[in-house]
Amino acid sequence: MINFGYKISTPRSIDMDSADSRLYCQLVEAVPSYRYCIGCGGCTATCSAGQFTDFNIRKAHFLFSRRQYDKLASDTFTDTDLNKCMLCGKCSLVCPRGVNTRGLILQMRKLLLK
Amino acid sequence: MKKIAILGAGPAGIEAAAVLAANNCPVTLFEKEAQPLCNITDKAFLFPNFADANEVAASLRAKLDNPNITLRCSTEVTQLTPSYIAGFQEESLTGTPVWKVNEELYDIVLLATGYTPFDAHRKEELGYGIYPGVHTSLEMEKMIKEGNIVNSLGEKPKRIVFLQCVGSRDEKSGNHYCSKLCCVTAVKQAIEVKKQLPDCEAYVFYMDLRMWGQGFEEMYRTAQQEYGVSFVRGRISEAGGTFDGRVQIKAEDTLLGRPLKMTSDLLVLMVGMEASKGTRELATQCRICGEYGFAQSKDPHLHDCQSEAPGLFVAGACKRPMTLTDSVNDGRSAAYEILTSL
Ligand code: SF4
Ligand code: SF4
Ligand code: SF4
Numbered sequence: 494m495i496n497f498g499y500k501i502s503t504p505r506s507i508d509m510d511s512a513d514s515r516l517y518c519q520l521v522e523a524v525p526s527y528r529y530c531i532g533c534g535g536c537t538a539t540c541s542a543g544q545f546t547d548f549n550i551r552k553a554h555f556l557f558s559r560r561q562y563d564k565l566a567s568d569t570f571t572d573t574d575l576n577k578c579m580l581c582g583k584c585s586l587v588c589p590r591g592v593n594t595r596g597l598i599l600q601m602r603k604l605l606l607k
Numbered sequence: 608m609k610k611i612a613i614l615g616a617g618p619a620g621i622e623a624a625a626v627l628a629a630n631n632c633p634v635t636l637f638e639k640e641a642q643p644l645c646n647i648t649d650k651a652f653l654f655p656n657f658a659d660a661n662e663v664a665a666s667l668r669a670k671l672d673n674p675n676i677t678l679r680c681s682t683e684v685t686q687l688t689p690s691y692i693a694g695f696q697e698e699s700l701t702g703t704p705v706w707k708v709n710e711e712l713y714d715i716v717l718l719a720t721g722y723t724p725f726d727a728h729r730k731e732e733l734g735y736g737i738y739p740g741v742h743t744s745l746e747m748e749k750m751i752k753e754g755n756i757v758n759s760l761g762e763k764p765k766r767i768v769f770l771q772c773v774g775s776r777d778e779k780s781g782n783h784y785c786s787k788l789c790c791v792t793a794v795k796q797a798i799e800v801k802k803q804l805p806d807c808e809a810y811v812f813y814m815d816l817r818m819w820g821q822g823f824e825e826m827y828r829t830a831q832q833e834y835g836v837s838f839v840r841g842r843i844s845e846a847g848g849t850f851d852g853r854v855q856i857k858a859e860d861t862l863l864g865r866p867l868k869m870t871s872d873l874l875v876l877m878v879g880m881e882a883s884k885g886t887r888e889l890a891t892q893c894r895i896c897g898e899y900g901f902a903q904s905k906d907p908h909l910h911d912c913q914s915e916a917p918g919l920f921v922a923g924a925c926k927r928p929m930t931l932t933d934s935v936n937d938g939r940s941a942a943y944e945i946l947t948s949l
Contacts, residue, residue: 507860509869521835528831532840532862555863558837590828 619923655822725774
C-alpha cells in the first residue's frame with residue numbers, strides 16, 4: 494500500500510457522555526476526601542517525584558475525575574504515570590482541603606491494575 | 608416637617624423607611640410592583656443559612672406596619688427632577704432644592720430602585736430561549752421553590768449543569784464587573800437540587816469561584832463533601848440542543864488543558880445583576896448615572912449613601928450588585944444620613 498502520509502486524528506476532547514463512571518465512584522468511595530479537591534496544585538508543587546520527573550499528581554487525579562483512565566496506565570511514560578510516585582506523602586501534608594492524596598494514588602493504582 | 612420619598616420597596620427601601628419612621632419622620636414609599644420585596648419572595652431559600660425566603664420577607668414587610676409609612680404599590684416613578692435642573696419656582700420658597708417625584712414635591716428623595724437580572728437572550732450562543740433545556744437561575748429557583756425540578760420533557764433530570772458569570776465579567780455583554788452573588792447562588796442551587804434529587808449529577812462550570820462572604824466557602828465545601836457536586840474550571844463557550852430536548856455544552860477543562868463536552872438535561876445560566884430600568888432612567892434624569900447605568904454615590908468610601916445631587920440619597924443594589932444583608936445595612940445607613948441632614 495502506498496503511504497500518502499495521511500492519518501486519522503483522535504479527538505482530544507473529554508467526552509463526559511461516553512465516560513465510564515464506575516471506577517471514579519469506587520475511588521470516591523474508597524477515598525471520600527477525593528471530592529474536596531479544589532485544584533490548587535499544592536500537591537504538585539511539593540511533590541518529590543515532580544521535582545525530578547515530569548510527574549504531575551494534581552493532573553493525574555484530575556484525569557481520573559474526568560474518567561480518562563487510559564492516560565494513567567503505567568506504560569504510557571506520561572506526566573501522569575502513577576508509577577513515578579514514591580509514596581512519600583508530602584502532598585497530603587500540604588493539601589488545604591485535607592485530601593488524602595497518598596491514599597488516592599494507592600487506590601488509583603489498585604483500581605487501574607485490577 | 609420635610610417631606611421624604613423613598614423609591615423602591617426592596618430591602619434597602621423598606622429598612623430605610625422603618626428607621627426614618629421610628630425616628631418620627633413620615634415617609635412615602637413608592638413601589639412599581641403590586642407587592643413589595645418581589646426579589647426576595649421569588650427565592651426559595653437564602654444563602655448562606657438556607658433561611659426560608661418567605662419568612663425573611665415577612666419579617667421585613669412587618670417593619671412597614673408603622674403609621675409614619677405610606678406605602679404606594681403599583682406606582683412607578685417615571686419622573687424625578689430637582690428644582691435646580693428643572694428651575695421650577697417652588698425652590699425659592701425654602702431656599703433648598705425640592706424634588707418632583709412624578710407630579711408631587713418632596714424635600715428629600717432616597718433612590719432604592721435596585722437591580723434587574725441580566726437578560727440571558729443576549730448571550731445567544733448559550734441557547735436561552737432557543738433550546739428548551741436552557742434556563743436562567745431565576746427559573747431554576749422557581750422550580751426549587753415549587754419542588755418540581757424537571758427537564759424539558761417533564762422528567763426528573765439525571766444531570767444539571769450550572770454556568771457562572773452569565774452577563775457578568777464579560778466584555779461581550781458590556782459588563783466588566785462581577786455580580787457578586789451568582790457564585791454562591793449556584794452552590795446553593797446545586798445543593799438544593801441534590802437535596803431534592805439525590806441521584807441527579809450536578810456540575811458547576813466557573814471562571815473563579817468567589818466565595819467572599821461569611822459561610823460561603825463553607826457552603827462550597829459542603830456542596831463537594833456532603834452532596835458530591837462537581838466543579839469544573841472553564842467557561843462554557845456554546846450550548847446546542849439535542850434531538851431529545853437536552854443540551855450539549857462545550858468548555859475547556861482548564862485544569863487539564865483539554866476541551867470537554869457533556870450532555871445535560873438542564874443548563875442553568877447564573878445571570879448577573881444589572882441596573883434596573885428605574886435606576887437607569889431616574890439616575891440619568893437627576894444626573895447621577897454612573898458606569899453601567901448604576902446610580903453613582905458621592906464617594907465610595909465615606910459618602911456612599913449620598914449623591915452629588917443635594918437632597919438625593921442612594922441605597923442598595925441601584926448602586927452596584929449587593930446581597931440582601933448589604934442592602935438592608937445600606938438602607939439603614941442611608942436613613943441615618945438622611946436624619947443627620949435634616
Ligand atoms: S506521595 Fe507521591 S505524589 Fe505525593 S508528594 Fe510523594 S511522590 Fe509526590
Ligand atoms: S493540594 Fe489538595 S486541593 Fe490542592 S490540588 Fe492537590 S489534592 Fe487538590
Ligand atoms: S459572583 Fe461568581 S458567577 Fe457571579 S459574576 Fe462574580 S465570579 Fe461570576
